[in-house]
Amino acid sequence: MQWTKVLGLGLGAAALLGLGIILGHFAIPKKANSPDLDLEILETVMGQLDAHRIRENLRELSREPHLASSPRDEDLVQLLLQRWKDPESGLDSAEAFTYEVLLSFPSQEQPNVVDIAMTLPPPPTVGPTGDIIHSCHRTEENVTGEQGGPDVIQPYAAYAPSGNPQGLLVYANHGTEDDFKELQTQGIKLEGTIALTRYGGVGRGDKAVNAAKHGVAGVLVYTDPADINDGLSSPSETFPNSWYLPPSGVERGSYYKYFGDPLTPYLPAIPSSFRLDLANVSGFPPIPTQPIVCSLGCPVNVSVYNRLELRNSSNVLGIIRGAVEPDRYVLYGNHRDSWVHGAVDPSSGTAVLLELSRVLGTLLKKGTWRPRRSIVFASWGAEEFGLIGSTEFTEEFFNKLQERTVAYINVDIAVFANATLRVQGTPPVQSVVFSATKEIRSPGPGDLSIYDNWIRYFNRSSPVYGLVPSLGSLGAGSDYAPFIHFLGISSMDIAYTYDRSKTSARIYPTYHTAFDTFDYVDKFLDPGFSSHQAVARTAGSIILRLSDSFFLPLKVSDYSETLRSFLQAAQQDLGALLEQHSISLGPLVTAVEKFEAEAAALGQRISMLQKGSPDPLQVRMLNDQLMLLERSFLNPRAFPEERYYSHVLWAARTGSVATFPGLSNACARANDTASGSEAWAEVQRQLSIVVTALEGAAATLRPVADL
Amino acid sequence: MQWTKVLGLGLGAAALLGLGIILGHFAIPKKANSPDLDLEILETVMGQLDAHRIRENLRELSREPHLASSPRDEDLVQLLLQRWKDPESGLDSAEAFTYEVLLSFPSQEQPNVVDIAMTLPPPPTVGPTGDIIHSCHRTEENVTGEQGGPDVIQPYAAYAPSGNPQGLLVYANHGTEDDFKELQTQGIKLEGTIALTRYGGVGRGDKAVNAAKHGVAGVLVYTDPADINDGLSSPSETFPNSWYLPPSGVERGSYYKYFGDPLTPYLPAIPSSFRLDLANVSGFPPIPTQPIVCSLGCPVNVSVYNRLELRNSSNVLGIIRGAVEPDRYVLYGNHRDSWVHGAVDPSSGTAVLLELSRVLGTLLKKGTWRPRRSIVFASWGAEEFGLIGSTEFTEEFFNKLQERTVAYINVDIAVFANATLRVQGTPPVQSVVFSATKEIRSPGPGDLSIYDNWIRYFNRSSPVYGLVPSLGSLGAGSDYAPFIHFLGISSMDIAYTYDRSKTSARIYPTYHTAFDTFDYVDKFLDPGFSSHQAVARTAGSIILRLSDSFFLPLKVSDYSETLRSFLQAAQQDLGALLEQHSISLGPLVTAVEKFEAEAAALGQRISMLQKGSPDPLQVRMLNDQLMLLERSFLNPRAFPEERYYSHVLWAARTGSVATFPGLSNACARANDTASGSEAWAEVQRQLSIVVTALEGAAATLRPVADL
Known part of the structure; x- marks a missing residue:
């Protein structure tokens, strides 16, 4: 083939290519192949x-x-x-x-009722402020014309069992474990009583769980105006005259301990899925529970007619x-x-x-x-x-x-x-x-960005960035x-x-x-x-x-700060205790350091790559590392008793130290029990679980062809 | 800019590009960027x-x-x-x-011994063929000069506990559960005996587990020449004169029930990892066990001195x-x-x-x-x-x-x-x-491919491909x-x-x-x-x-045949039983059909794509679907009692029906027990687990932007 022909063909090809590009440009939605955030x-x-x-x-x-x-x-x-x-x-x-799915509703024929039962013996009652009983609204007052009608569901505690307990009313604050222990310490007999608790402090369902452990027969929950209304409670001070809750307002809510459909844990609730027998469902409140208007006292008769429905x-x-x-x-x-x-x-x-x-x-x-x-x-x-x-x-x-x-x-x-x-x-x-x-401009006065406004309300001092808004x-x-x-x-x-x-x-x-x-x-x-x-x-x-964005804007190195702060809390607040039981935080220190180093090195590789013109496959591989980092903190076998919770950094923390939850919780339990070695073995196991997760996470951040 | 200049620039650019390509070609290892299998x-x-x-x-x-x-x-x-x-x-x-890691070795100072104990009462023994006792070699005979020396470890049952049981010898065939039940049926008292078992039938460790349930004090395991030597056993017929096992040969092996380091399940056995207390380790044989040479009889004295070492x-x-x-x-x-x-x-x-x-x-x-x-x-x-x-x-x-x-x-x-x-x-x-x-050409006579030779020995009739070699x-x-x-x-x-x-x-x-x-x-x-x-x-x-290969050569649609055969086995062999208990296989049928359809459709999309010139990112996305399909059959919560086994299609199957193992095993248990509803609920749960896995797998095969 002659040179001129080759050139001619080349030009022809270039023209075709150019045409293709132009055609492509208009055929494909504009910006469709934009390489980066536009x-x-x-x-x-x-x-x-x-x-x-x-x-x-x-x-x-x-x-x-x-x-x-x-x-x-x-x-x-x-x-x-x-x-x-x-x-x-x-x-x-x-x-x-x-x-x-299995939901829970109050009966429409038999509304839930909380009555003053004067037939019961007179009060040796402990009340919040010693108030006198008024009455019990079954529904909220129709203040704006929207609180009536058949579709306004009566206030109730979803998944609380039906039942008709009668007993003396005992004020139990938030209904925490400590609240009930305190009452016991005061010599108050809880068996067969109705516990009056206020919203807050613990989860809704926990109030009934804690109460039942002490033989309490029923639980009432009310919203204290001090907790929600900045103390205001008169009609003139509340909605529709302000944003505050009217006196008749009652908070509804689910009292189920876990999440997801109660009959199909870990399985989708499609019609064909296996469903637990009701007898085998766990996590419902053990005793009748009802949310009520705040002002009450003495002996009461609680009637709950909730029912479960698919x-x-x-x-x-x-x-x-x-x-x-x-x-x-x-x-x-x-x-x-x-x-x-x-x-x-x-x-x-x-x-x-x-x-x-x-x-x-x-x-x-x-x-x-x-x-x-x-x-x-x-x-x-x-x-x-x-x-x-x-x-x-x-x-x-x-x-x-x-x-x-x-x-x-x-x-x-x-x-x-x-x-x-x-x-x-x-x-x-x-x-x-x-x-x-x-x-983005912040709403409200001034010419602040949302960020600049935010930092005024929630902020923290980051070792890396200085003062920044703090994420919860x-x-x-x-x-x-x-x-x-x-x-x-x-x-x-x-x-x-x-x-x-x-x-x-x-x-x-x-x-x-x-x-x-x-x-x-x-x-x-x-x-x-x-x-x-x-x-x-x-x-x-x-x-x-x-x-x-071409590069995923997930900054995995920001985990380093969290890990470091969890580590420091463990060292400061648990270190001495762990040492007493011959448990070393050394491997955890090493693992956190390794994570920090790998995350920083990855950050540098990203910067380098961003300066060049990386091909899409290279960026995809890197993005996969970023996207999947969070996955490496999952361990479905870490907390077998906690349904769904598998993330070793964010599982529910009951221990008081703001550190790795498995470690914190296990330490709290071990320190609490006299039992000893088994509980301390669990502390060691939890420590190894988090070390393994951090080492594994660090390994996913290394250059992908490193052993 | 003038047209001629543009052209000139274009040619210059093309030349530069060409030079770049040539340079690139020689700088990068040849074939490095080959787009497909070379x-x-x-x-x-x-x-x-x-x-x-x-x-x-x-x-x-x-x-x-x-x-x-x-x-x-x-x-x-x-x-x-x-x-x-x-x-x-x-x-x-x-x-x-x-x-x-925790390994197990015989003691070098005190070798394990199996002795004829003449002090014990005379034999009401059940022997394999009624043979008379010879003796017990502690080591194999040094036939080729390689069976002696300190590095040849004595035959032993790794992880069997040490101990010195004495008792009558009872022949227990393979040592399966049925074998021991059969002995019991025959009125043979097993308490305190030494069970003589032969290799095969069940896993090594199972023999001791089954024996201990009947009060057996120790287990001996021998290799029967019928099982391994096509019946031959004389020195002249065995190695080094043939491939058969010499009379003194004894099979060693691990008798641990699970796999992985026994002290660190689910954790890497790095020095800092939490280790179980030996008291809490499960899966070791419960009674002393020793592999021996085949010919033995009557009362014996077993001394095992194995020890565990990190x-x-x-x-x-x-x-x-x-x-x-x-x-x-x-x-x-x-x-x-x-x-x-x-x-x-x-x-x-x-x-x-x-x-x-x-x-x-x-x-x-x-x-x-x-x-x-x-x-x-x-x-x-x-x-x-x-x-x-x-x-x-x-x-x-x-x-x-x-x-x-x-x-x-x-x-x-x-x-x-x-x-x-x-x-x-x-x-x-x-x-x-x-x-x-x-x-690849097959070794040996003829001019067959390995494939053509293989199909002569292991084959099956595939509904899709006709006669093909069968994979185990x-x-x-x-x-x-x-x-x-x-x-x-x-x-x-x-x-x-x-x-x-x-x-x-x-x-x-x-x-x-x-x-x-x-x-x-x-x-x-x-x-x-x-x-x-x-x-x-x-x-x-x-x-x-x-x-x-540019496209991963993992043919996920070949799972359809397996699923269909598992389904057919379930329908044929379990269908009637399940129906009796009001359990429908309908959802499983639907799930298998959905998988088949999605896998076939994916196969067609691959063929289409292969005909065009897909870009690497497109192929990567498709390859990810192929690579990750197997992952979608994992459910770490499916078989909580089976350590590591999470694959809902290939977990160990104890039930006799060649179908989904969870279903097969649960059916076998439910059919076995009188207990009833709980066991049948587990059958339903296992059915839902496999349906969810198959539906989830099918979902990963769909076009990735389909909901």
Whole structure:
């Protein structure tokens, strides 16, 4: 072949290639193959997230009570499907996944009753402030016209057994173990009594568990105005005249100890799944329990007629398919079900969810944008009964989710109050939250970024970064729990919240009552919806950064600070005790150091790579290391008695030392018991479990071809 | 800018690019970026795998006894490191990883003894054939000069407790549960007796466990010539005159029930790890046990002086770094430790391992070749005591291995005999084994491929492929066990083995005796080492195909046949019984159908993609689905009482129906017990576990952006 021909062919080929590129450019959605986060798109999304539309979403979502599995809950499933399938602002696809789950409801024929039983002998009662009995409302007062009607479920303790205990009333503070021990110490006979407890201190169900251990026959739970209303309680000082809870307000809630469907632990609650016999279910309150209005005294007669029912409850899932790495999922979710109207809990979050999906969906349908990775939106069912929808989802798709999920973002109650952002999450998500919030204007006075406002309320001194906003850690308060504890997926929970110098309310006052309505939000919580918008922008920016960045913005080296602080707490607060029992923290020190070194070295390799022009496969391998780091802290055999909790750094900590939970808890138990060697062996076992996890995690951060 | 200038620039750029390509071509090792399996390299490797070198490897490896943790075992660690670090034929790097593990040895000062105790009352004994007592050799006869010397460990039952039971001898066949029940039925008093059992039928340790349940005080185990020597037993008919076991030969072995270091279940046996108190260790034989020469009778006095020792045992790991996807590991291994010289077990495999690493290492060091993915070679320690080295390795690097390992290939005993290939493995590896063996000439007469020879000995009729060689399933007989059962990594075990029409030997006759020597292999098992070479070529081809193919040659749709056959067995053999207890197999049918459909659809998408020119990221995503499918069958909570076994398809099956093991076992138990509902609930639970696993597996095979 002659040279000129070769050249000619070459030019022809180049022209063809050029044509191909041009064709490709217009055939494929613009930006589809954008190699990295597109700041223009980010700006567009930030600009389009509309406070007014969030307000309209909320009005519709909270128009009627939508208890899990109720007809209105089903209507909202259809509303979500309709929005997510909208040809102009919907997602690529959307689907409802239905489970058959065990819920608990009060009887409609026989309402639960708490009566003063004058036939019982007169009071040797210990009361909170010695108040005199009034009466017992079965329902909340119809203050705004929204507290009546058949769909407003009576206040009750979900999963508390039915029964009719009668007995003397004994005030038991929070109903903690210590509270009951204290009463015993005071010589008060608890056998056969009804314990009056107030919300707070321990989990709802724990009050009945602790009470039953002392022979208590029934438990009442009330909301103390001191805990939630900054002490105010008169009608004129409360809703609809302020954000405070009216005197008749009663907090509903699930009293189930675990999460997920009670009949199908570790199995999805599809109709065919094996279900436990009711006799073998654990975690329900052992004695009748009822939440009540606060003012009560002396002998009472408690009648609880709750019943368990198998009900259908649906999750709604919607997806935007990733253009380049569709098998990497950025998962964003909130529950849909409420106790009554649930304007704050959870509809404030759902209103934000719908606005986010609308804005992203519109860009998608216009062909303007498609993310690098897939974005999955989720509306969970039956969260209020114990994170049921999200848990069943993780049970059904365990492997698929564990292999592919980049991070889980939860926005449940989007706005508790207007003061500041509040984020809970694991260390790898800190940096992306910081990056996002630095670029968004804070609502309210001044010209601060959300970040700069946030740091005024929650901050800490980081050895690496100096003063930074502080992230809280993830408990099990919302649907992130199965993702972080069961699947080991880096997770976060985002909300706007209080100025703690202005209120000491345990939570927003109308929480889980019939007073949590649209007007409550519109008038008191977030008039103008600018805090809702701020949460939407924060979550939206995080979603875009996680789904569109070439390098995943998960900074695994931020775990080093946590590990170091856990280690220091162990050394300072447990070191001497452990030494007495010949247990050395040396291997833990080594493991933390190894993690720190490997994480730092990985950070350097990332920086180097970012300076060059790495190929997509190289970056994918690195991103896999980042995405999967959190998984390496999972050990399903670490805490066999704790259902779902497998994350050795974030499992529930009962011990008082803020360190590795397995170690902290085992030390607390060993120090408590006289039993000795077995309990100290468990301390050593827990220490080895965490050392193995840290060494294993460090090994995943090393260059992948190192032995 | 003018058109001519643009053209000029374009040409200049093209020239630069061309220069870059040329430079790149010579700077990067040739073939380094080869997009797919290179048939030329494959041919080269096949040609260079040298029978003579394998023979020389074996001579060196089996020159002296190399019991786990012995000085010679340590010497072999050095030998491996030296070979793998060789500048001309070594790997990229190699390292020894040492664990501190609990082994069990006979006392050197007080050898274990089995004596005829004439002081005991005369025999109401039940003997095998009523033979008369001879005597009890403490060691095997020094027939070839290799059975003497201090390094030849006395025959013993590792982990059997020491003790000195005396009692009447009772013949108990294989020592199964049924065997002891049968004796009881015959009215034979077992309390305080010594049970004489023969190898086979159940696991070694089970004999003592079953015996102890009936009050038996000690267990003797012998090798019956009918089971191993095709009935022959005279010196002239046995080694060194044939491959049969000399009369004095005794099989050693581990009698530990589980695998891994007994003191550190689920934790790596590094020095700092928590270790169980000996009192809390489970799985050791409950009564003194000793393997003996076959001919014995009447009252005996058994003295076992075994002791437990913490010893250092090392794995040696070597790696060839992948050029394109270094974070994908093709793992190939064998154990290094033997009971005595261990020429067959395990040195035949290690001789092959060293030859494979030499050939690949030489290509690597010459710059001729580097695989797409990483290849990891492993020499495991202390396998004979219970797969200890490999298990500790999987415990230490659980996440890293689970996330990244493509497949595990085990070659322990490379050659049992000369007749045919024998492969055990999970379905995804079937096709790559077939592809490899079709291209390699079989040793021995005729001009058959290994595949064509194999199909003559082991075959089955596949609904999909017609007559094909049949793969066996993986038990726990060698180091693949932790990889498949604990990590869920697709695994295989490869060997050359018997013509079953020519011998009924339970295993090669000198197994675990001092007669398993180099000459034994060289003269009787594989003169010329052509079967060793065939195994090396098979393994080598599989390694190359797994590490170099652009699309991973793991055919996940081959699981459909297995699932269908398990389902059919359940329907045929358990269906009626389940129906009686109102348990429906319907959900299982649906799950299997769903898996079949998704696997078939994935297969079609792969074919489509292979016809186009997919980019590496697309193929990586697909390969991840293939690699990780096996993981989706793991459920660490499925069989909590079975240590390490988490694979819901391949866990140990005790029930007689060849179906899903959890279902089979639960049915067997439920059918056995009078207890009723609890046992049937467990059947339902196991059914749901497997349905969930299959549905979850099918979900991982769907297009990744499908909900």
